[in-house]
Amino acid sequence: MTLIADSGSTKTDWLIADAFEKISDSIVIKTQGINPVHMSAETIDDILRRELLPNVNIPIARVAFFGAGCTAGAAERMAEALRVNFPDASIEVQTDLLGAARALLGKRAGIACILGTGSNSCLYDGRQIQSNVPPLGYILGDEGSGASLGRIFLNAMYKGLLPDRVRKLFEDEEGLSYPAVIERVYRQPSANRFLAGLSPFVSRHSDIPEVNELVNENFRAFFSRNILAYRTADLQTISAVGSIAFFFEKNLRQVAGEFGFTLDKVLRSPLRALAEYAVEEE
Missing domain, CATH: 1.10.720.160 (Transcription Termination Factor Rho, Rna-binding Domain; Chain A, Domain 1)
Known part of the structure; x- marks a missing residue:
């Protein structure tokens, strides 16, 4: 069993991925948001013990955590907290941006975007992020x-x-x-x-x-200051995850067209697609 997490500063959604069951039927466990940049190891451990573990009643072989703030030293802090609570599992901690890219594109190369409370974007090669225009915060x-x-x-x-x-x-x-x-x-x-x-x-x-x-206007600024940096002659399609992309999809599609891009996949949440990606990897 693989435990997948999609985490932001406000909330974290967890899903247990089973290769023998439909991912769409899996139950999502919700805890408060975990951002290792702003939280101590003790605080993270407390959230895992109080809010997550009581809802996980089967052995977990792998934990894949995708979250805001999961870069460099902060990612290691998150990984250590997960190791303590899941000592028999392999642990992977990655950024929410890589999670978005895997959910949207799988093993295909392309441009992946996050459009939620904050925004981010990247050029993805089908496995890892190759280029990222820094979002710089709100x-x-x-x-x-x-x-x-x-x-x-x-x-x-x-x-x-x-x-x-x-x-x-x-x-x-x-x-x-x-x-x-x-x-x-x-x-x-x-x-x-x-x-x-x-x-x-x-x-x-x-x-x-x-x-x-x-x-x-908001989307035009996103394209002009972020997405145009990734454009190549053979790469003019983007995909996006997040509530803003989901609820304003019509506007996003229109503005994408203004800049010569085609909007492909839009997901409100990357969680179930990430679970499917994890199952395919096993």
């Missing part, structure tokens, strides 16, 4: 992401670039005033999650042309 980058969309939306709304009724709709539906927004962005933690959390409002009102154009 303050300096993360174009195309939910956090970026929230930032663009608030900027346009408060600077009078959207119809007045949009601000009224926002205040009525979200229950947020201008001072409350400033408080959430500048004085409370996890501003990126707050900004990304405005995406459902944008989606509900994307029938308003000016709001819909903000979505396109």
